[in-house]
Amino acid sequence: MSWKKVFVLCGLIFLLQMASACSRHRSGPEVIVEIPAGFSGNFELKMGVNNTPALTQLGSSYVVTVPKSGNLSTSTLLQNPHTVFKNFSGTDVWGYSNSIFTTGDGIPVGGKIEFFVGTQKDYEAFQDKKNHSNEFLRLKGLPAAA
Numbered sequence: 001m002s003w004k005k006v007f008v009l010c011g012l013i014f015l016l017q018m019a020s021a022c023s024r025h026r027s028g029p030e031v032i033v034e035i036p037a038g039f040s041g042n043f044e045l046k047m048g049v050n051n052t053p054a055l056t057q058l059g060s061s062y063v064v065t066v067p068k069s070g071n072l073s074t075s076t077l078l079q080n081p082h083t084v085f086k087n088f089s090g091t092d093v094w095g096y097s098n099s100i101f102t103t104g105d106g107i108p109v110g111g112k113i114e115f116f117v118g119t120q121k122d123y124e125a126f127q128d129k130k131n132h133s134n135e136f137l138r139l140k141g142l143p144a145a146a
Contacts, residue, residue: 028080030061031113034087040118042126043070048077048110066117077111094123
C-alpha cells in the first residue's frame with residue numbers, strides 16, 4: 001500500500017470517529033411540561049432558587065405543572081433540557097427560551113425557562129406590552145428589565 005493510500009485511509013478513519021463522537025452527544029434531561037386546559041399567558045420557571053421544592057421526577061424525566069399564576073420556582077437546576085409539552089388544548093407555545101446563569105468562572109447558579117401559551121395574536125400583544133414597558137423605563141431614566 002502506498003503512503004498516499006495510508007494517509008487517505010487514516011483521514012477517513014479520523015472523520016468517522018469525529019462523526020461518531022458528535023452523534024453520541026447527549027442532550028440534557030427531559031422536562032415534561034403539563035399545561036392545564038384553559039391556561040393562557042406567560043409562564044416562567046425560575047431554577048436553582050434556594051429554599052424552594054425540587055421538581056418532581058418521573059423516572060429519568062422531570063415534571064413541571066404550570067400553575068394558574070404562570071410563575072414557578074424550584075431548587076432544581078436543569079442545563080440544556082429537552083422539553084416536551086403535554087395536556088394543552090388547541091393553543092400553541094411561543095417564545096420558548098432556556099437560560100442558565102453562571103458565575104464569572106462558569107459555575108451554574110440559576111436559570112429560567114420561559115414561554116407563552118396562547119394564540120399568535122395574544123403572544124404578539126404580550127411582546128408589544130413587554131417591549132413598551134421597557135421603553136417607559138428608559139424614558140424615565142431607569143434601567144430596563146432583563
